[in-house]
Amino acid sequence: MDIITTIQDLIAESERPKKSRVQDVTQLVNTICDHANQFGLGNEALRSIIDLVREPRTLDQTNTTTLIKSLYPAQRIPSSHVSLVAAALGPAEKKPSTATQNLLLWWLALVRTAFEEWNVLERLYSILFNLLDMLTIRSNLCRLLCLITRRKHIKPWRIHRLHELSQSASNDQGLIALLKVYQNFYPDVIVPQGKSMELFKGLDKEWIARLNTIQEQNDISAGPASAFENVYGGNKRRRTEVIPRVQTRQIHENTVVLEELRTLEDFGNKYERIEYPNQIIAALDNQQLQRLVVLRDDPILNSRLNGWLTMFFDVHMQKESEEDQSDRTLDEVLDQLQIFTKHTKIVPIAFTGFLSRYVGYWDGQRHRSSILGILGYLEIKPYQEYRTQFLEGLEQAILDGTEAASVTILSLYTILIRSWTTNLLAATSRAIESGPDGTETITALISHCSALVIQLLTSGPSAIAQTGIHEHLQTIADVSLLALGSPRLKIDIPPSHHTYLIIFTSPTIYTLSSSSQLLSTYKDILEQHLSGQRKTKPALSSRSSITEFNGYMMDFCNLFWRSRAFNTADNNAKGCLLSRNITKALQQYAESIPVDRRYSLGALLSLSFHPALSAVSIQVFRNMEDKVMADNSDEEDVITKRHAGPVTQHSLAHLLSQGGLEVSWLNYRREVLDVLGAMGADGLSGLVQRSVKIS
Structure with a gap:
């Protein structure tokens, strides 16, 4: 009805x-x-x-x-x-x-x-x-x-x-x-x-929560009044008992108080006349006051904010030293401080001072999310200063030998690299000259992360860890790409052990594709860097980095495309950094495998044999056979023998002599790359196309 x-x-x-x-x-x-x-x-x-x-x-x-x-x-x-x-x-x-x-x-x-x-x-x-x-x-x-x-x-x-x-x-x-x-x-x-x-x-709060749900279902967003609710915003959330509400006293006749503002237009029109509230710390729980803190950038405001936080943290540290864990107010303040930091991009100096003392007591678990969320907005300072102050203690508290803990730290550092890069590019020349060397800070943090990445790669990383590693390496690639247009940044080539460990310890299609895409990105960066078409040329870590990178490219192509795994005869090829003795031992092992035919070591990581790619490769070939048979259904004996797999250049020639599908070795491999691209794993195809001629 x-x-x-x-x-x-x-x-x-x-x-x-x-x-x-x-x-x-x-x-x-x-x-x-x-x-x-x-x-x-x-x-x-x-x-x-x-x-x-x-x-x-x-x-x-x-x-x-x-x-x-x-x-x-x-x-x-x-x-x-x-x-x-x-x-x-x-x-x-x-x-x-x-x-x-x-x-x-x-x-x-x-x-x-x-x-x-x-x-x-x-x-x-x-x-x-x-x-x-x-x-x-x-x-x-x-x-x-x-x-x-x-x-x-x-x-x-x-x-x-x-x-x-x-x-x-x-x-x-x-x-x-x-x-x-x-x-x-x-x-x-x-x-x-x-x-x-x-x-x-x-x-009432339950009723308002239901009202908000119904309004959201009907695509009705919060109105101007709710967006600027100040003193009596009981419908927003349960307020903390520690953080005071916005209250303004000692008001002058021509000033405006935050409690009077109802819309963003009001805030903008009356911005110059807004009077500071009694306690600036209310900014932790009030978006208008957060806007005021950012727009005014007043040292007095920051001093009052840090003063309140310093006193609060001092009281809490006294309780920590007395092993009093009953105080829950720290959780509330840190939660709100994280929200404040997210909106304002300001980490109060009182927090870093507190953290330098707190890491000595911290179990690495309580309010971890809030602490790491705040640290993601640290301003650029010399890396060693942060490390001495609290980062070393932070790692000791969080790292417990588990993969999840290592991924947590790596994710924090990835966020910091991204944030510092953005801030460095946005900073004025005067700020850069008077401030710390942001380039060296970012480079030092990237170098420190290298050990974390190796630790994760050598422990057989899970899917979550692989994602964290690739996000980190992609961030470094993004920084290097931005370095092409800015002398403030430096191109960083990923260490060789990162690249090879990803290939051999994370054998999935999408991991290989992602790694290949990263290498393609670096190839583009180096080509632009060496082209001489830019006015600013950021220096590489060393000239040998270019030669080293060319070695990665050649090794990748030898593995997947040319069936010459661990070959060192080609120019720049490094044989995946394996010594001759190890390569020889692997070759002997490959030849000793009890199968109908002998395989060379060089082919065992190609498109047809690689654990992550072999199933796709043989299915591609069978689809090619099915298509030929379907297109020539009126003819008998179009294909009298089908390939059992894996496909090699020699097996294609032998198959053709026995009535099998006629297809060139090049076209077969090219079809495999096309199918991988259609699956969303086009990184390998892009790398091969940038490295060798495939047509």
């Missing part, structure tokens, strides 16, 4: 006396609520229900309560709907019951981020404030006023009126909360002693 039809039926039934009703009202209400809880209500349905609950009818209070608590809007709420709800408030005889009015106020407070116009309630402020005389709805009304009050609403007569009301109703938590909001804007406002109300209760 259409939800609009159901609502119309409910309205019709509510106008009839109970004994004259045709349908069960409770069942209709439950149907509407089930739909609203699952999908939300469109504006037409929402308007109909608002009209239903705000006008005197025979609908009982239980069903009215159930309806209002299920008013989840699926769209932005028009201002006309909000005005209708506000018009339903008050002491008039034809107004809804006070229970219904309280529910409507509760609903307005929770859906205010879904309004089409974020300031619609602010325009109704006078109407709402004048209803404070109604004791029966004062609590929910005060909560709503707390959420929408801005400095422009605070008038002397309103302060006077609130004091009068608070005197007549001592210890009214709603009035105390509202007066505290007024005091946030004007510190001279006197607030009576007493406990203020909690703005959001557990049920």
Whole structure:
């Protein structure tokens, strides 16, 4: 049944006396609520229900309560709907019951981020404030006023009126909360002693979470009000007990406080007049203040932020030295500091100072994600300085002999290399001249990572470790590619043992393809470097790097394309760095394998024999045979003998003499490369095409 039809039926039934009703009202209400809880209500349905609950009818209070608590809007709420709800408030005889009015106020407070116009309630402020005389709805009304009050609403007569009301109703938590909001804007406002109300209760948070889910399902993003919710953003997340909220006192007449800003446009227009809040540390939990920290770049701001963090970390370190693990506030602060660092790209100096002491106590597990997330945004400093300060201790705490720990450290360093490269390219010439040598810092970190990569490769890396290794090597390749256009960076050729270990310890199609793609990238870099067509020429680590790289290329082609594995006779070929004695022993072993025919060592890692490629290669050849037979189905004995595999140049000639498929050795290999490319593993094909002539 259409939800609009159901609502119309409910309205019709509510106008009839109970004994004259045709349908069960409770069942209709439950149907509407089930739909609203699952999908939300469109504006037409929402308007109909608002009209239903705000006008005197025979609908009982239980069903009215159930309806209002299920008013989840699926769209932005028009201002006309909000005005209708506000018009339903008050002491008039034809107004809804006070229970219904309280529910409507509760609903307005929770859906205010879904309004089409974020300031619609602010325009109704006078109407709402004048209803404070109604004791029966004062609590929910005060909560709503707390959420929408801005400095422009605070008038002397309103302060006077609130004091009068608070005197007549001592210890009214709603009035105390509202007066505290007024005091946030004007510190001279006197607030009576007493406990203020909690703005959001557990049920409210659950309701808001469901509202957010429904809005997301309907592709309705958070509105301007929610994006700039400051002081009372209880619908965003559970706030920490340690980090204070944004509060600004000592306000000057011509300044603006963050609590007043509701949109990004407001922030931009009033940026120059924004007053700093009482505690800058609130920036850990407030995006506007984070923007202010970044845009102002004020040493005083940074000093206040670091001062608070230093005191907090000092207290925590005292507890660590006393082996007190009961304090959970560090987890909360580090979690928020990670978010702050992610948004601002600023790592407070207080954190690095804390970490240099903390690594001596750290078990390498608690809040690891937060600590590593923060470290990914470190500014460029001499690598040895960071290593002495905390990186060495960090490695000792995390590295426990497992592969996962090594991948974690390698991933951190990969992120740092990428971040430092970006920062170095974006820095001004003056900053580079006055700062540390960023090029040497990046090179030193790359060199340190080499040992981690070797450790992972020699331990038989898993798929996760392979991914981490390739991301690291790809990052170094990206840095070298950027070095072509910037004298601030240096081309780094991967060490030979990295390349060969990847080939022999990670024998999968996609690992080989990725490694080949990396080598192709480096070949392009070197060709551009040596072409002499650039104005700036970054120096290589040494001239021998070029010769060394050509050796990688030749060895790869000898392995996969030319069936000359471990050959050293060709120019630049290094035989995969194997000594002659080892090569000779491997050849003897290959010849001793008990098979029908003898194979040379040089062919055992070619396309036809390689463990990762042999299955694809023989299937390619069989597909070629099938195609020829299908194309010549009307002829007999087109192919009288099929290849049993593996395919070699000699076996193709022998097969042809016995009635097999006629195909050249070159065309067969080229077809294998094409199929690998179609599978998404085109790195090997690209490397071969860049290294040898295949047509």
